[in-house]
Amino acid sequence: MKYLRKYPFLGPLVAVVVVYVIFAILAPGSFTRAENLTTMAGQTVVVGIAASGMTLVILLGGIDLSVGSNVALSTVVCALCLKEGAPAILAAAAAMASGLAAGLLNGALVTTLRITPFIVTLGTMRALRGLAKGLADEQKIDAPSSGIEALVAPLPPGYGWALFPPGVWIMLATSALVAAMLVYTKGGRHIMAIGSNEATARLCGVRVERVKWLVYGLAGLFAGLAGVMEFSTLTVGDPTDSMGLELEVIAAVVIGGGSLAGGEGSVAGALFGALLMTVIRTGSTYLGIENWVQDIVTGGIVVTAVALDRARRASETRR
Amino acid sequence: MSGLVARGVAKAYGATIALAGVDFEVHAGEVHALLGENGAGKSTLVKILAGAVRPDGGSLTLDGAPYTPKDPAAARAAGVRLVSQERALCPHMTVEENVLLGGEPTRLGVLRREEARAIAARALLAIDPKGAKKHRLRPDALVRDLGPGERQLVEIARAITEPRCRLLLLDEPTSSLGADDVEALFSVVARLREAGLAIVYISHHLDEIRRIADRFTVIRDGRTAGTGRVAEATPADIVTMMAGRSIEDLYPRSPRVPGDVILAARDLAGAPLPVRASFELRRGEVLGIAGLVGSGRTELLRAIFGLDRVRRGEVRVGAYVGPASPAARLAQGVGLLSEDRGGEGLALGLTIADNLTLSRLFGLGPLGFVAPSRMRAAATRFIEKLGIVCAGPDAPVGSLSGGNQQKVALARLLYHDVDVLLLDEPTRGVDVGARAAIYALIDKLAWEANKAVLVVSSSAEELVGIADRIAVMHKGELGPARPVGELDVRAVMLEQAGAS
Numbered sequence: 001m002k003y004l005r006k007y008p009f010l011g012p013l014v015a016v017v018v019v020y021v022i023f024a025i026l027a028p029g030s031f032t033r034a035e036n037l038t039t040m041a042g043q044t045v046v047v048g049i050a051a052s053g054m055t056l057v058i059l060l061g062g063i064d065l066s067v068g069s070n071v072a073l074s075t076v077v078c079a080l081c082l083k084e085g086a087p088a089i090l091a092a093a094a095a096m097a098s099g100l101a102a103g104l105l106n107g108a109l110v111t112t113l114r115i116t117p118f119i120v121t122l123g124t125m126r127a128l129r130g131l132a133k134g135l136a137d138e139q140k141i142d143a144p145s146s147g148i149e150a151l152v153a154p155l156p157p158g159y160g161w162a163l164f165p166p167g168v169w170i171m172l173a174t175s176a177l178v179a180a181m182l183v184y185t186k187g188g189r190h191i192m193a194i195g196s197n198e199a200t201a202r203l204c205g206v207r208v209e210r211v212k213w214l215v216y217g218l219a220g221l222f223a224g225l226a227g228v229m230e231f232s233t234l235t236v237g238d239p240t241d242s243m244g245l246e247l248e249v250i251a252a253v254v255i256g257g258g259s260l261a262g263g264e265g266s267v268a269g270a271l272f273g274a275l276l277m278t279v280i281r282t283g284s285t286y287l288g289i290e291n292w293v294q295d296i297v298t299g300g301i302v303v304t305a306v307a308l309d310r311a312r313r314a315s316e317t318r319r
Numbered sequence: 320m321s322g323l324v325a326r327g328v329a330k331a332y333g334a335t336i337a338l339a340g341v342d343f344e345v346h347a348g349e350v351h352a353l354l355g356e357n358g359a360g361k362s363t364l365v366k367i368l369a370g371a372v373r374p375d376g377g378s379l380t381l382d383g384a385p386y387t388p389k390d391p392a393a394a395r396a397a398g399v400r401l402v403s404q405e406r407a408l409c410p411h412m413t414v415e416e417n418v419l420l421g422g423e424p425t426r427l428g429v430l431r432r433e434e435a436r437a438i439a440a441r442a443l444l445a446i447d448p449k450g451a452k453k454h455r456l457r458p459d460a461l462v463r464d465l466g467p468g469e470r471q472l473v474e475i476a477r478a479i480t481e482p483r484c485r486l487l488l489l490d491e492p493t494s495s496l497g498a499d500d501v502e503a504l505f506s507v508v509a510r511l512r513e514a515g516l517a518i519v520y521i522s523h524h525l526d527e528i529r530r531i532a533d534r535f536t537v538i539r540d541g542r543t544a545g546t547g548r549v550a551e552a553t554p555a556d557i558v559t560m561m562a563g564r565s566i567e568d569l570y571p572r573s574p575r576v577p578g579d580v581i582l583a584a585r586d587l588a589g590a591p592l593p594v595r596a597s598f599e600l601r602r603g604e605v606l607g608i609a610g611l612v613g614s615g616r617t618e619l620l621r622a623i624f625g626l627d628r629v630r631r632g633e634v635r636v637g638a639y640v641g642p643a644s645p646a647a648r649l650a651q652g653v654g655l656l657s658e659d660r661g662g663e664g665l666a667l668g669l670t671i672a673d674n675l676t677l678s679r680l681f682g683l684g685p686l687g688f689v690a691p692s693r694m695r696a697a698a699t700r701f702i703e704k705l706g707i708v709c710a711g712p713d714a715p716v717g718s719l720s721g722g723n724q725q726k727v728a729l730a731r732l733l734y735h736d737v738d739v740l741l742l743d744e745p746t747r748g749v750d751v752g753a754r755a756a757i758y759a760l761i762d763k764l765a766w767e768a769n770k771a772v773l774v775v776s777s778s779a780e781e782l783v784g785i786a787d788r789i790a791v792m793h794k795g796e797l798g799p800a801r802p803v804g805e806l807d808v809r810a811v812m813l814e815q816a817g818a819s
Binding site for chain 2: 184185186187189190192193195196197199200201202203204205206263264
């Protein structure tokens with residue numbers, strides 16, 4: 001109990017392990033093979049990266065519903081750049097820049113118009129989707145092979161020493177960076193403080209508006225990066241891709257101990273939350289469980305995770 | 320001269336004049352009490368000093384230099400720190416993080432952990448030289464695990480982390496503290512005064528002012544009504560200055576005659592408080608429950624009202640015995656006034672009319688529909704009856720002063736026409752004028768309307784003033800109720816501290 005409190009990500013970690021063991025027992029032998037682990041890690045990359053940004057937003061007491069649209073926009077931008085002959089690194093940078101711009105727009109609307117983030121991002125969710133469709137002329141955009149595909153593809157023979165595809169390492173690196181920022185920087189402290197008690201933060205001289213801007217901008221940047229990873233899987237720019245992704249990302253953060261009231265959340269927890277959903281999906285596929293059952297199970301897990309967290313907290317205060 | 324001098328400070332919000340020209344001086348090394356009824360302009364003055372509000376006119380000087388902070392950060396940089404009435408802490412963060420908030424030492428944006436730890440430790444040591452270890456105020460403790468007294472100390476520690484801190488503003492620092500915590504706070508304040516800080520101390524409690532303050536200034540209707548040395552003024556002088564009139568008798572007492580028992584508890588136990596409580600309450604009677612914060616007084620009322628689980632024992636309302644929910648209690652004619660006015664007692668964003676009629680919305684229109692005009696009419700009636708100062712029945716409750724908010728909360732019980740009123744700290748955060756009005760109302764309810772009133776209060780003086788009988792709660796056990804004739808303030812205080 002004491003450890004759970006200090007390291008809130010232990011809960012979702014235990015859940016991942018338990019679920020994995022259950023599937024390992026039930027599913028045929030191929031589920032536990034190393035390749036499957038690598039594949040599952042690869043499938044977690046998009047949600048995992050976006051969840052880093054979402055964790056910051058939720059810690060702040062906000063929400064970002066535009067993540068899915070932002071990811072789709074990012075795949076379109078990436079594909080368009082490649083089609084125009086841009087090198088891979090430039091296309092990826094452009095995709096991330098489009099994500100950052102969208103995030104900064106969210107931040108600007110939240111801070112200057114003082115509209116609740118739910119409404120702002122509900123609006124930009126629609127608008128960014130429209131922008132993506134417009135840029136892509138309502139079609140999928142084929143792009144020449146550029147090397148970006150290799151980010152989340154299984155490692156080619158001879159590269160086994162890397163353990164995971166590069167995308168997974170990028171996800172781990174961004175998560176580590178964000179987690180370190182939360183603990184070791186002034187900005188991180190200020191994010192926590194605003195989410196915990198915004199009035200207090202303002203009273204203590206925290207530049208609340210600036211921090212919010214920065215956080216929504218970062219969330220957009222991470223969505224852009226997630227979009228590059230999504231493009232790596234799709235190998236095309238697809239304006240209708242990632243519908244509802246934002247809910248999956250929010251679910252990952254919440255399973256990881258995030259509270260929509262702000263002030264609580266963990267980057268590592270969100271990562272395990274994302275992984276948990278992948279394990280359930282993959283395991284269910286191995287067992288031949290139909291898709292609709294998976295949806296029900298995943299939905300149930302979100303609610304159970306939060307209910308367990310509440311119960312734990314209630315037992316703590318009773319002491 | 321070192322210290323802060325304000326001359327002719329004025330501030331208007333639209334047509335409302337909050338400050339009409341206040342003169343005020345606080346010297347280094349003194350505790351200066353700032354007094355005044357709610358709405359007199361104290362809060363506005365404090366906000367101006369803290370840089371949260373900019374004055375329309377007048378001048379401020381700090382240590383001889385002009386002082387015109389443009390925001391709280393600028394005030395802080397000038398060495399002025401506010402410990403506000405709202406507990407301004409981040410509950411999810413640690414003591415150390417809260418103490419340093421907004422002033423974290425960094426290099427290129429990265430925290431300097433060693434230095435941060437040292438600054439926080441120094442501040443915690445300054446408020447508690449006996450060593451932070453003994454008092455549980457560990458730097459890595461989460462603030463949400465702390466009690467109200469400890470939280471208060473964390474806020475003060477935060478205020479004095481700034482080495483340049485010269486002026487400390489304490490806004491009603493004891494309003495949610497128990498007696499022990501008040502003592503700890505006083506010793507901290509005294510220590511800071513010796514260290515040469517100028518301290519502005521706002522409180523409604525004259526006994527506190529007499530103990531801790533050197534001088535006082537009274538503000539009334541946005542102007543300075545008087546100033547002087549605390550030792551040379553009697554409480555009556557100060558109250559007269561605050562009210563603009565002399566309050567002859569704060570506690571009216573009609574010749575009340577107790578009638579039938581209407582509420583009785585027998586061996587009542589909650590989870591975990593109260594441990595055991597038995598009493599009888601009669602119509603036409605005011606029964607006081609004394610006790611320290613945390614002794615289980617509030618829990619007793621909540622258990623009676625059906626808000627908290629009853630573990631053992633029984634509550635009888637009239638002839639009814641058995642389990643009850645708040646809705647059932649209201650139907651039986653029992654109403655509760657919460658101690659947490661802003662959090663639980665009232666919906667601050669809603670209007671007076673909405674709040675007043677919330678517990679009884681039937682009878683406000685045909686077929687169970689609710690006619691806004693009738694809600695407003697009911698609200699207007701009670702606004703006049705209780706003398707609630709407001710813009711009208713459509714004014715949001717959050718826009719009223721504390722005393723007027725409390726009157727709205729009381730008006731709801733009267734509108735519901737309950738027979739038994741359970742009042743938890745009915746005068747918390749309420750100024751002297753409104754307090755007198757509430758005491759008069761309680762007396763009138765018990766005498767003229769033959770209601771039964773149960774009052775929980777931290778102020779022994781208040782209970783001795785208004786109650787017919789007083790029972791003392793100590794560590795969850797409710798003592799026998801005794802007539803006030805056999806008790807005095809000292810006896811009640813001794814008993815609630817467990818010393819008798």
